[in-house]
Amino acid sequence: MDDTDTLPRTVLWLSAHPEPRSLNAAMRSRGIRRLREQGHSVLESDLYAMGWDPVLRAADGGRSDATERRFRVSEDTRAAHLAGLQDPAVAREQEKLLAADALVVQFPLWWYGMPAILKGWFDRVLVSGFAFGTDPSTGRRLRFEQGPFVGKRALVALTLGDRPRAVGPRGKSGELTELLFGLLHGTLAYTGFDVLPPWALPSADRLEEIGPAAEDLGARLDGLFSEAPLPYRPQFTGDYTEQWELAPHVSPGETGLSIHLDAPHRGGDAA
Template structure:
């Protein structure tokens, strides 16, 4: 893992929580492998998660988020905190996004990081010279790898293929496919720590060891095989073409080996 740069983004309000301990363990391990580690601890940073017109749209004019943020990015007028996070992403070969699963999604603090940082022109859009849509296999972040690390109260079986809460990779479809793969990143199978509120010291040690193993494969593990958008699997309406897995539906059809 020498000569690689990893951005670790995490969001938990308590530094001594399981999330905090796993983040410190993971970043420390990456550094022992020779990787450069960049960190965005959103609560410690006091990250402002709200995307609004502030500094982006003239007063008296309706705020059009995509249009105004794209223009601010193109002219170098994004807020300094957003520009700093975008610089980290540009530097990173791999991104670890870590959070506690709250109501089956990311904490608002982390969702707001994506809302403000992954903006039009930077994370997606259209090439101004060629007109090519910059997404999926044409995304601006091709070559970067992304790993989700999440803690949760659910039991292990409840996030399995037949679990009540939904199979975890499908539960994270919006982030894995709709954000990482959409922007060109290679999304790895997510790492889950279930029953997090009930782990004893041995359980915490086991979770740390399993996380270490996943981090060792950050640049070698096979990513989720999401289908490319522009190679014949989808119609112009972005629907799976009739000849691809005919008669099937659901999130798994968007994986080559689903």
Template sequence: MQGIDDPSTVFWISAHPEQRSLTGSLRRDGLAHLRQGGHSVLESDLYAIGWDPVVRSQDGGQVGEHGLRRFRVSSDTRRAFLTDEQPRDVAREQSKLLKADAIIVQFPLWWYGMPAILKGWFDRVFVSGFAFGTDPQTGRRLRFEQGPFVGKRVLVITTLGDRPQAIGPRGKSGELNELLFGLLHGTFAYTGMSVLPPLALPSADRLSDYSRVQDELVDRLDGLFVDREIPYRPQFTGEYTSEWELADHVRPGEHGVRIHSRTPAAIPGEPHATPNE
């Protein structure tokens, strides 16, 4: 595979109920391409494995199972992780994530968000102590540039019904990186990952040239370890206040999600602004 010197481990998470869908076809072709490039591939096809997306008291380990007290989601799932009392399905997904050098998250965009089964995967797998938290020895905040997943790269692949212009800089549905900001910044960057610009395939229901989107997919997979990441701002280098607000000297007078990148996301037809640092 071009641009990658050494084979790596890639974890591919997908969420679509139909194997014969466009999502399913891209997944199969993408996995085959990665394997042909010599990479180790880990998979979680959430519908195929019957993933349970619902956080339950059992996710808190023995305390939750026996109902000894009220289930405190964050603290009890953290304790279950630290004491190795998590459900096996959660621990298995966490193990895949830890082994991965890069993560592919693939889903159809439904109502401008992830399918419920995938949202539930994050709810159950990305628990405190594993994906974020505080180092008990040093008190170091484990998030953004100090997150536990620093060094891992992540690429979102999504299909959607909107026309290409609808997710452009003046599109009715919102510019793509802003539309996915909660996932890209609030989940992936928050946990320390390097976030690649997402691959979106619009007008998926009217697709007539599969070879074109297949080529797009292959191109992005070939750049998985070399393409430039979205330059989200680090949290602990003076650009934010102690209240997590962008400091007054950074992009003064501006607001909105794009100010949290050191340069705006690449938008066709719009020049990159020079950050006012």
């Protein structure tokens, strides 16, 4: 372990559960306490407690009159961000993200996806010009290994009702990193994060004792700045064509989501 891995850092804990007495809330409280005991600073975004509005509207593009020209989501939200015309609540979340060295995203898996309020956080906060886009001075594409959040780390921690073996390579629900591919690869890695293997608590609705699960998550938090991230392939070093398809010489004949990880790191039961 490098000495820098033990230095105090800033972590943004982003969570979404409507019940403050839930298992998720208890895991959140213990996880944040664990990080603070390590000397880290923790910023918090408890979306339900905040009353976060998840709906992206024309006002997010700096427009107040619905009769104006049509709302161009990417272009208008980028312009609003660059001009300082965003909703102050969105700007505050962006400031937290910029201040953080790592992001923990914690939620219950509902219908194999994030709760709507959490999806809406990503919709409204990760806008063009802030989380992705093109550098106007160089033309450099800001994504993956060139993304704005390069150097920051991300850990997804979730509870789910599936049996432990259901979230594996042969499980009915699929392998965990593939199940979460849209979030891990399409959102977090896309914007430049080093994405750690996700942590999951299966059969959460049958849990009788929180202690072992909280300690297991705590151990992952201990390695937040030292654990090896998922080795998603970089986009701009020859693995992909100009059409963003895996190049013919890379894993020839193979298909599926796992081909976007370097071959030696594929497989394994993520549950």
